[in-house]
Amino acid sequence: MAVFQIIFVLLINIAVNCFGQQWINTNDLLNRRVDHTATALKNGEVLVTGGSEYITLNEAEIYDPSSGTWRFVEFMINPRSYHTATLLSNGNVLVSGGANPGPLSTSEVYDIQTQKWTDSSVMNYPRIFHTATLLRNGKVLVVGGKTAIGVDSNTSELYDPESGNWTVTGSMAQARSEHTASLLLNGKVLVAGGFTSDVLDSAELYDPETGTWRAARSMDYPRMQHAAAVLSNGKVLVTGGQGSGYVKRGEVYDPETDAWTTTNPMNVVRKHHTASTLNNGNVLIAGGYYNTEALTSAEIYDISTNTWVTVNSMNHGRYRHQASTLSNGSILITAGFNGGPLNSAELYSFS
Known part of the structure; x- marks a missing residue:
């Protein structure tokens, strides 16, 4: 291992052991980008794709946690931002939809073994601001989004990695974009909030067994550009x-x-932030946007006390960034926006 790699690992260990929780700068991405994706791979690395650096990008790069370094891999076939990336059961990554500049219906797959991109079949609908969720049966559920500027969709479709084909499944009762989708322990998918002509408080549940949607209890607050995390207790x-x-x-x-239960107020109001479930069951909230400011602040939701605890701030204010959970439990924060697209990355480590 090179000397700088040894120093990097030592810094991480010192931060965890001496400070309990700490933000550590890691090496910058090779591209500035916002509205990208970041996917934690089964080998422990992180694949970052697309986004925007004033022009839409097809560049893809990989982060190696053992050295804290980035390397380019083969670029995507299609430039795209506001897309989704889903880790498939076989370890490959499905990228779908996005914008360049309008909504795209194309999808492609990154092969972790060959490190190459392959065109997959076209979705039934172009989409941006949609969600993609890996189901227990190995298929990917893509939900909602905008099919054109100003046109929100209630449609959903399934990607089958075995055939590489997309199939339309049941439609939601409510069209929506900029919502969240969460895989529940029972295998169903909870979709919450979003936007269509107005901000939504409604929620719906998708049942993979029947391919149908049903209404869930509405949230207490309408919200879009929010974040969601599945807790260790299944909530x-x-x-x-x-x-x-x-x-x-x-x-x-x-x-x-x-039923929905309201938590205590967060210490800082924010949108376009990230929410990451930690190994201890609590949830880390990082960055976001409030009152014209890209936030450095971070806080943790304590699942046992239903309270919010302020933790050390990030080294860089950012929103529309990505958060990825590494195999050692650290959280990697990548890029985002603060007066322009960023290429900085940092790690949250805790003991």
């Missing part, structure tokens, strides 16, 4: 976002009772 925490104004309170959905 879903939804945080922040914007409704009639910024939403300071989080809410927790209980699949057993089909």
